[in-house]
Amino acid sequence: MMKYSHSKPRLLFLYTELSGYFLACLKELRQIDDFEIYVIHWDINKEAPFSFSFPEHIKFYPKNLIEIGELAKKIESFEPDFVYCSGWLDKDYLKIISRFKKKIPTVIGVDTPWQNRIKQYVACFLSYFTLQKIFTHCWVPGERQEKYALKLGFKKQNIKTGIYAADFEYYNQLGLKYADDKKKMFPRRFIYVGRYTFLKGLPDLWAAFIEWKKETSSNWELWCLGTGNLNPIEFDGIKHFGFVQPSDMEKFIQETGVFILPSHFEPWGVVLHEFAAAGFPLICSDAVGASEAFVRNGKNGFIFKKGNINVIKECFIKIASLKDEELIQMGNTSSELAHTITPHTWAETVVSILTEYKSE
DSSP states (O other): OOOOSSSSOEEEEEOSSOOHHHHHHHHHHHHHSOOEEEEEEOOOOTTSOOOOOOOTTEEEEEGGGSOHHHHHHHHHHHOOSEEEESOSSOHHHHHHHTTTTTTSOEEEEOOOOOOOOHHHHHHHHHHTTTHHHHOSEEEESSHHHHHHHHHTTOOGGGEEEOOOOOOHHHHHHHHHHTHHHHHHSOOOEEEEESOBSGGGTHHHHHHHHHHHHHHOOOOOEEEEEOOBSSOOOOOTTEEEOOOOOGGGOHHHHHHOOEEEEOOSOBSOOHHHHHHHHTTOOEEEETTBTTHHHHOOBTTTEEEEOTTOHHHHHHHHHHHHHSOHHHHHHHHHHHHHHHTTSOHHHHHHHHHHHHHHHHHO
8 A cells, every 4th residue: 555755645747748638637636636736848849839828836847948867856856646657758757757666656648549550569569578667557548549558568457548638618618608609500611620731631621622612502611720731722712720729719619610630640639529528510530539439420420531532522511411400419419428528537537546556
């Protein structure tokens, strides 16, 4: 049995890129109990320059401002009772966490789905000499990642799901705010939010929309939010808004109607959860991991085979053929599904890991 060395448990999160939804989860964690929380994190990604509102009473330390030789001393000075590491990319984190195994719960986040690849089989073999010697628990988004965690050697009772939780309250409240307006006149606009990269499937999306618009007299538009290494395509009916802060998302929640995510590779996709919480019908590729939690094909949206432009067009046709009442009902179903994972369930998972480890 582990006994806390402090009156209040000290929780340490070793993170890569910060996100608004992660901060919402930390805020909820502080509300559940008066934990001392420390976060070491990478610098902000220039392709996604989020402006964050940092929760009070949580201490944040940018990793790039800590000398590598001082990182271990800094972490040990926290005397943590719980350590979480967001993946295995950062070798500095891994070296330091190995010192805590068998003393406190050490948790690794894994969002990669099992894909039956040679590289993954190698990772599973090496896990017994690496991850298994460092971490007590594995925290994953959903079923696809849980399968990988099992193959990495983690016991089922030490695998937790729901690692990614959207800022549910924020997006749900925005959706509710404009629900009555959409009942009066549903916005004939699809919306995409994400990076402008090939892996996000944007060329497929644009090609499908252009072909569809040329074949129909539909007045639907496609609004795209984001930046990246793909040049925005110019076409009547497609609008580009660049990078938009989550705090500025209200206008787009109000003026668009159906969310689409055409990714070729998307281990999870919190953005799908965000728009589910906002009450949007959803369209996404079968590569989007979050579809297992938030999309019921034909009920609140459609799932298509990644890279298939013709099937994306069919999704546009199906959506455009629906009545406003049917689209509203699809959005309501999305909102119901979004309730299954929230910052509160995320925070409860942290508490459950602490409790279970303490009772061993």
